[in-house]
Amino acid sequence: MKAPEKSTGFPLPSSLQVVPGTERAQAAYPYHTQFSKGDDQRFWFYNSMHFPEPMSAFDMVTAEAAYCALGAANTRVHCLPTTLGIDHRIINGRVYIGGNAVTDPAEIARRTEEFQKRAFYYYANWERLYAQWKEKMKALIQSAQALPKPQLPEFEPLANVHAGKGVAANHFLLDTYQKTLEGYFRMWHHHFEFLLLGYGAYLTFFGFCKKAFPEITDQTIARMVAGIEAEIFRPDDELRRLARRAVELGVDAKFREGVPAEEIIKTLEQAGKPGREWLEELQASRDPWFNINVGDGFYHYHRAWNDDLSMPFAGLPEYMRRVRAGESLERPVQKLQAERRQLIQDYRELLGSDDERAAYDQMITLAHRVFPYVEGHKFYCEHWYTNLFFNKIREFGGLLSANGFFPDAEDVFHLTHYELKTAIIDLMSAWSNGSAPRGPDYWPRIVAERKAAIREWARHETPPALGPVPEVIDDPAIVMLWGITRESLDAWLSASGDADGKEVRGFAASSGVVEGPARIVKSVEEIARLQKGDILVCQVTNPTWAPIFQKIVGAVSDIGGSMSHAAIVAREYGLPAVVGTGNATSRIKDGQRIRVDGGRGVVTIL
Amino acid sequence: MASTEIIGWFADIGLHDRPHVGGKGGSLGELQRAGIAVPAGFVVKTGAFERFVRALEQDAPVRARIESLDPDDLGAVTACCKEIRARVEGAQLPDDVLQETSAAHTALCEKHSAAPVAVRSSATTEDAIDASFAGLQDTYLWVTDLAQTLHKVRSCWASLYSVESVTYRRRKALPEDGVAMAVVIQRMVNARTAGVMFTRSPVTGDRSVITIEGAWGLGSAVVGGEVTPDRWVLGKITGEISVREISEKLIQHVPAAGGGTESIPVAPELLEAPCMSDAELQALRDIGRSVERHYGRAQDIEWAVDRDTQQILLLQSRPETVWSAKDADPVARAASDPLSHVMSIFGGRR
Numbered sequence: 001m002k003a004p005e006k007s008t009g010f011p012l013p014s015s016l017q018v019v020p021g022t023e024r025a026q027a028a029y030p031y032h033t034q035f036s037k038g039d040d041q042r043f044w045f046y047n048s049m050h051f052p053e054p055m056s057a058f059d060m061v062t063a064e065a066a067y068c069a070l071g072a073a074n075t076r077v078h079c080l081p082t083t084l085g086i087d088h089r090i091i092n093g094r095v096y097i098g099g100n101a102v103t104d105p106a107e108i109a110r111r112t113e114e115f116q117k118r119a120f121y122y123y124a125n126w127e128r129l130y131a132q133w134k135e136k137m138k139a140l141i142q143s144a145q146a147l148p149k150p151q152l153p154e155f156e157p158l159a160n161v162h163a164g165k166g167v168a169a170n171h172f173l174l175d176t177y178q179k180t181l182e183g184y185f186r187m188w189h190h191h192f193e194f195l196l197l198g199y200g201a202y203l204t205f206f207g208f209c210k211k212a213f214p215e216i217t218d219q220t221i222a223r224m225v226a227g228i229e230a231e232i233f234r235p236d237d238e239l240r241r242l243a244r245r246a247v248e249l250g251v252d253a254k255f256r257e258g259v260p261a262e263e264i265i266k267t268l269e270q271a272g273k274p275g276r277e278w279l280e281e282l283q284a285s286r287d288p289w290f291n292i293n294v295g296d297g298f299y300h301y302h303r304a305w306n307d308d309l310s311m312p313f314a315g316l317p318e319y320m321r322r323v324r325a326g327e328s329l330e331r332p333v334q335k336l337q338a339e340r341r342q343l344i345q346d347y348r349e350l351l352g353s354d355d356e357r358a359a360y361d362q363m364i365t366l367a368h369r370v371f372p373y374v375e376g377h378k379f380y381c382e383h384w385y386t387n388l389f390f391n392k393i394r395e396f397g398g399l400l401s402a403n404g405f406f407p408d409a410e411d412v413f414h415l416t417h418y419e420l421k422t423a424i425i426d427l428m429s430a431w432s433n434g435s436a437p438r439g440p441d442y443w444p445r446i447v448a449e450r451k452a453a454i455r456e457w458a459r460h461e462t463p464p465a466l467g468p469v470p471e472v473i474d475d476p477a478i479v480m481l482w483g484i485t486r487e488s489l490d491a492w493l494s495a496s497g498d499a500d501g502k503e504v505r506g507f508a509a510s511s512g513v514v515e516g517p518a519r520i521v522k523s524v525e526e527i528a529r530l531q532k533g534d535i536l537v538c539q540v541t542n543p544t545w546a547p548i549f550q551k552i553v554g555a556v557s558d559i560g561g562s563m564s565h566a567a568i569v570a571r572e573y574g575l576p577a578v579v580g581t582g583n584a585t586s587r588i589k590d591g592q593r594i595r596v597d598g599g600r601g602v603v604t605i606l
Numbered sequence: 607m608a609s610t611e612i613i614g615w616f617a618d619i620g621l622h623d624r625p626h627v628g629g630k631g632g633s634l635g636e637l638q639r640a641g642i643a644v645p646a647g648f649v650v651k652t653g654a655f656e657r658f659v660r661a662l663e664q665d666a667p668v669r670a671r672i673e674s675l676d677p678d679d680l681g682a683v684t685a686c687c688k689e690i691r692a693r694v695e696g697a698q699l700p701d702d703v704l705q706e707t708s709a710a711h712t713a714l715c716e717k718h719s720a721a722p723v724a725v726r727s728s729a730t731t732e733d734a735i736d737a738s739f740a741g742l743q744d745t746y747l748w749v750t751d752l753a754q755t756l757h758k759v760r761s762c763w764a765s766l767y768s769v770e771s772v773t774y775r776r777r778k779a780l781p782e783d784g785v786a787m788a789v790v791i792q793r794m795v796n797a798r799t800a801g802v803m804f805t806r807s808p809v810t811g812d813r814s815v816i817t818i819e820g821a822w823g824l825g826s827a828v829v830g831g832e833v834t835p836d837r838w839v840l841g842k843i844t845g846e847i848s849v850r851e852i853s854e855k856l857i858q859h860v861p862a863a864g865g866g867t868e869s870i871p872v873a874p875e876l877l878e879a880p881c882m883s884d885a886e887l888q889a890l891r892d893i894g895r896s897v898e899r900h901y902g903r904a905q906d907i908e909w910a911v912d913r914d915t916q917q918i919l920l921l922q923s924r925p926e927t928v929w930s931a932k933d934a935d936p937v938a939r940a941a942s943d944p945l946s947h948v949m950s951i952f953g954g955r956r
Contacts, residue, residue, distance in 0.1 A: 214810035358940030
């Protein structure tokens with residue numbers, strides 16, 4: 001038999017089967033996200049960067065909201081010359097996306113004119129617009145925080161009646177739910193207000209460096225641009241502060257590894273004034289800095305530090321040990337800034353001419369201008385706001401499960417946001433007419449079915465891309481946000497035979513070579529398993545994981561680029577790290593000895 | 607010992623002495639004065655060569671005979687060169703040259719009269735092609751006594767009278783009076799590891815990386831292409847090691863028992879072991895940066911790690927020429943509207 005030719009393309013969407021037995025779970029996703037015949041003509045890729053695991057029915061709201069906002073910004077607001085928005089399709093819980101390129105030269109010219117009137121205005125007024133953006137985000141966060149907890153009293157409170165409120169409690173379920181959903185969709189518009197422009201300015205400088213210094217590593221360019229006082233470092237900074245305070249207050253002996261956070265807090269409550277004082281300090285740190293979740297914010301089960309203190313508390317004993325050993329845990333901000341200035345200066349001197357140096361100055365100035373947003377927005381959007389959103393939905397889950405709709409509050413995430421509205425209206429009707437809601441007879445079977453489907457989907461590999469390979473990837477959004485180029489597609493096409501190899505490749509995120517036992521950590525519950533000297537292997541790394549970086553000797557992740565926060569934290573800790581491997585957590589077995597070469601982006605199974 | 611018209615110690619000479627000490631000698635002196643460790647040594651200057659030729663001319667003409675040659679008469683050139691080379695190699699050194707060179711050799715080798723030295727020709731010509739004919743490759747390693755050393759000095763001088771070199775000079779009608787040769791004599795480094803370093807990427811011309819290649823033993827195995835060296839690429843500024851290619855290094859050159867060098871197999875446990883530690887690579891990078899800074903341009907460098915002292919020594923440094931000649935258009939120029947640079951990303955296919 002003749003071997004199939006390489007680079008002919010990926011499987012067609014129509015050849016992709018829904019896993020048998022999960023058809024009903026698949027049908028839950030909206031009709032416009034189901035693959036159809038015409039989709040075979042287009043190129044799609046699996047968005048494993050943002051959605052590495054099969055998505056539950058509710059969590060799909062993120063794909064809808066994000067692509068609505070991304071597309072609006074690109075297509076209609078900033079009018080990117082060569083691209084419109086992103087289409088998405090869902091199969092087996094996996095999100096496939098495809099770009100809409102603009103190829104007609106006349107149309108590109110027309111859009112270029114619009115783009116420069118819009119985008120250049122943003123660049124020119126960046127600081128003012130970004131300051132305004134922060135205020136908008138904070139206002140949005142406040143209005144989300146102000147939404148009431150959904151509940152149904154037996155009788156409308158007398159005070160409401162006497163006040164002539166005239167609208168009963170059940171209406172406020174719908175009101176709160178709709179506001180919750182509306183806020184989430186709105187948040188994503190804020191998220192994309194600056195994002196592509198920010199990445200574009202960064203990539204302009206990046207592209208210049210790659211041309212001027214063809215062998216420069218991505219991480220070196222990242223170090224020239226990355227902020228040092230970004231919001232994203234604050235949660236870890238707060239932990240260090242708390243560790244120092246605990247030692248100063250003499251309560252540090254209460255923190256022992258393996259003791260649950262709740263128990264430690266109880267002990268401190270009974271530890272007199274110093275204990276209470278530390279707890280007050282904790283409270284001050286938690287709002288807002290513990291509103292950071294342990295993933296990228298795209299899954300309801302990526303809980304925030306505030307909701308699960310086990311992650312931040314896991315880092316405290318080691319920080320306290322270092323404080324007692326006389327170490328200053330303050331980030332050496334001035335030293336880091338001086339190093340960054342020196343790095344920029346040293347590379348500048350290497351350039352071939354004053355012409356090049358002048359261009360370099362212009363480009364890095366713009367990159368520095370935009371970068372606070374690129375780094376800062378995640379804290380407000382993917383972390384703080386997203387936590388509020390999922391927690392509010394969780395409250396609806398609690399109310400519905402209390403009314404017998406499903407066994408557990410978390411089960412709410414197996415309903416789509418359309419279905420959830422139906423369920424809420426079911427409950428509102430039942431409360432109003434005094435009869436029993438129909439949900440308890442309807443949802444438990446569906447929830448069980450969908451849970452099983454997600455487990456099943458997770459067991460099946462899905463192709464990295466579908467459809468014909470485009471000649472050239474010229475869509476700046478896809479190149480910028482997903483790092484997909486014609487070269488990376490060719491690598492995917494040829495990589496299929498290498499699944500048994502000993503090498504796992506990703507982005508070189510933080511240089512150095514280290515060997516050690518791999519510890520596969522798939523969720524926050526597993527972080528306690530990390531021993532000093534382990535190499536962390538996880539799906540997404542995230543700045544919230546910073547406290548555990550002091551325990552490990554290296555890090556490997558499935559997702560993330562050289563500019564991801566994990567890469568930045570690894571560089572600060574001087575740990576070799578390889579990110580964006582795609583499948584390290586499935587190819588490497590827990591406890592296996594591995595070698596991480598962070599300078600080359602290669603992990604070797606020994 | 608002081609330098610004279612005949613002898614120039616590395617500490618006393620630099621690039622500007624090139625007319626008297628040649629390119630190689632001047633470069634080694636320059637390095638030492640810039641604070642870079644090089645194996646100790648001195649140059650037998652062109653003054654010595656002049657005295658030698660003058661003595662030779664008293665027996666029979668040398669320069670006039672060369673100048674009378676027709677470069678197209680290969681038979682006559684070959685015969686004449688053969689004869690003159692034989693005279694150069696066989697003649698006695700003038701007394702002052704003999705004395706000063708012997709004394710310098712003794713001072714260099716201190717108590718160990720049999721301490722091995724390298725004898726290397728150091729051409730004075732600026733002309734790269736001529737230099738390469740005039741015995742740039744004439745390097746005699748591991749020369750273990752004075753008599754041999756003096757003999758190799760004459761061999762270096764004799765290389766000026768190779769058929770290729772003479773033919774080239776005749777075609778260009780260069781006066782023989784200006785033709786001279788200096789000879790470097792320096793202590794041999796019994797290298798544990800040796801190799802080359804480029805302060806600009808030989809592959810892409812990138813000025814921000816340093817490429818280091820090295821193998822076990824003496825550098826001749828790497829330079830001569832007899833072994834596939836280990837290869838590293840380091841960020842010049844960051845020190846980040848972005849490429850590590852550790853090769854199977856089958857052979858190494860080592861000093862032979864009776865002088866000279868020999869090729870022997872590498873011990874099995876060292877075959878695929880990196881021949882440099884990370885700390886050594888970083889030290890070498892620092893040296894490369896200093897040399898480049900000193901000269902103000904990218905360098906090609908030969909280096910060695912002393913087997914006994916583990917010290918890194920430079921054997922040679924010369925300016926990089928390939929990429930320097932190519933530098934042309936800037937990657938980008940300043941724009942009147944700095945924002946317009948972003949169109950390189952947003953503007954579509956370029």
